[in-house]
Amino acid sequence: MKKSAILLFLIAMIISGNTVLAVEPSFPEERGILLFEETSGRILYAQNQEERFYPASTTKIMTAIVALENMNLEDQITVGSEIKRISSDSSKADLVEGEILSVKELLYGLMLPSGNDAAYTLARGVGNVVGKMQGEDEAIEYFIEMMNQKAKEIGAVHTNFENPHGLHSDNHYTTLEDMLLMTKELLKYDIAREIVKTTNYSLANPLVTHKWYNTNYLLHPILDQVSKGLKTGQNPYYTEDVKGIKTGNTRQAGKCLVFSSSRDNQELIGILYKSTDEEIWGEAVELLDYAEDQYEYTKLLEAGGKIGELLLDNAKSIDQVPVIVKKELVLLLGKEESEHMKSQIIYDKNLLEETSENTYILRDDISLEQIIGQIIYSFDGKEIGRADIYSQSDLKVKSILDYLLYIEIIIAMAMVYLIIHHLKKTR
Template identity: 30%
Template sequence: MKKLYMKVISSFICLIIMISPIITAKAQAEELNINAMYAIALDSKSKVVLYNKNAYMLVPMASTTKIMTALVALKYGDLDKKIEISSKSAGIHGSTVGYKKNEQITLKELIFGLMLRSGNDAAIAIAEGIGGDVEGFAKLMNEYSAQIGLCNTHFQSPHGLDSDEHYTSAYDLALVTAKAREIPLFNEIVQSKDVDKKTYGFTRDYHNINKILWQLPNASGVKTGFTGKAGKCLVTSVNIKGNDVIIVVLNSSDRWNVTKKINDYVQKKYEYKKLFSKGDIVSEITICDKSSEKVRLYTDEDIILPVRSDASYHVQIVKPKSVIKGGIKKDDKLGSLCVLKDNEAIYTISLKAKDSCKSHKFIKNIY
């Protein structure tokens, strides 16, 4: 029996707390008719899905690929490094900036050319400058995509021209964009409408071809795309009630208006509610020994989620039924908080121990 105390038991104690207001009857999901094959709206911070149409299907992504290209370049590259434009870069077809062979362009300028002009030549130059060649850079892209949790994505190029082994899903593309949005320089680049070369010491001026920046007042980027297989694509970041929302629209002949329609839908249907503040004690566990020692559980960040008035939400606290050998140390991850919408999990975060405890005994089953 003593050995049993030292093990982690896989069963859980679940505490259900109602979030007000609660609508007892489940509301039927309202259909939003859009002219797009695939689409999603994702809250950037919580990763809660606000709208979904075929968002998990594998599809071509065209130049929205360049969001990941920029992300990898910002992670691994030296922004001041000058990269020589190769014949392969200068000769690539499709959308280009117009870089000439043997030009020396800084990585920072190439990223501006990549995102504002959708330059395939910039994409090749970045790949060669960081990865040695396109294949080496694609390997970096795939490795990093796995690190940030993409499950349905594979990159074969930095530009996104059609190829059989180059695909993503609207959901994965939204996750990539949310990750990129954590970088201030990325945001500065994608929200720029026009860039004067004198401002950054660039070789040329840049005008952003992303029309959504002019058409949607709360938009702050991000990237257009088009190929024969992918159709017209658009990834947009929008400010909704002070929160960052990513809208992805793929294979849509009316991508600008579809994006606006989804933006309006989210604005109308969702409010943001603060459930807990950073440092709040969310629950506690009681150790079943002579001392009946208690360990408090807290969240180390604010929990602010988008919620609908016509849906039912619950908070579920998941606690282990035994303590790991060695006891509990302050700030150890211990259990989790899960938010359910109409009995479907939409958000999970780890909880931490506010107190230390050396006991190995079972935790008392208190609800």
């Protein structure tokens, strides 16, 4: 009976010409999730995006921003006693007191193995140089103030940092929307893009040799190195188009991930908060697959393309003119949007006044370069894109002389007609 019902449903759908729309992915309600496409500026998926979360080591995104903004990559910092502030089970880059590292090298130690020691060394080093703070505590506090100031500067006003690494503090928090702003800021730096997609990085100095592996599973084809021996073999979550960015994990924050991807012309940034070790990688892949399956860039308008005709009552030498766009319009659209979106042409009321349906009078002369209105695309009552529109020809308002000339022509034609008619009668 159940099979028959399903079959009848499918037949009905085929006959009606409808398609079953793909269901959005579903996640546990405590998750914080945001999926953003950079080029279009569209949020493709969101859950709890305005709620407060503990960011764990995704905090280091802001740590990196402040270091990049205030230091040169070649600047050298000597590792000091600040590294003793972290516990033995903390994620670390295994820095050694006394070794000298460049800011660039410390950024690798910060972002790949998620080194809390590297976070402290960068904070103390930047605080020494920029804040002229000689004491370790004062320098680190100065750096944290810089982090909070930078957050406010970029609009991340629902964020507060109390340390440079992300270990738990009740008053150390952010939102997904704020973390998106920080991630976009970080990705303005080419070197940051390079660092966060690097799977491993090695360096040697007189005191120690380092080899750091990126904690982001999505970047690794095999699990042997990144899992520290806990897992081996092929990584089912490896995703070639993923380009970083940062993991995080504390008991209070859960498993956190900020990632980016270039897939099918989509430049994606994803944020997952309060997930679990077992689920987060599959959830990230699910979000990427959702974007790929349900969204694509669609060209709606060709440059120079005609979108309609404008009928005119008072234009000189013309009563109808093509309306065109000068730039192509390409939008990232969901499948449902592509099928059901609406378009509307709105003319500038300072230039054109509607007298009847699609018929207008000119309120002023219009040149080829002048925007006369816009074509607006919408879905479900919300705008999804627009483009400026132009007249294909220069348009001039008929003057009084034009009307007088027109009247004179009519009178002349009438007189010619009467003369001809009179001549015919006299024959």
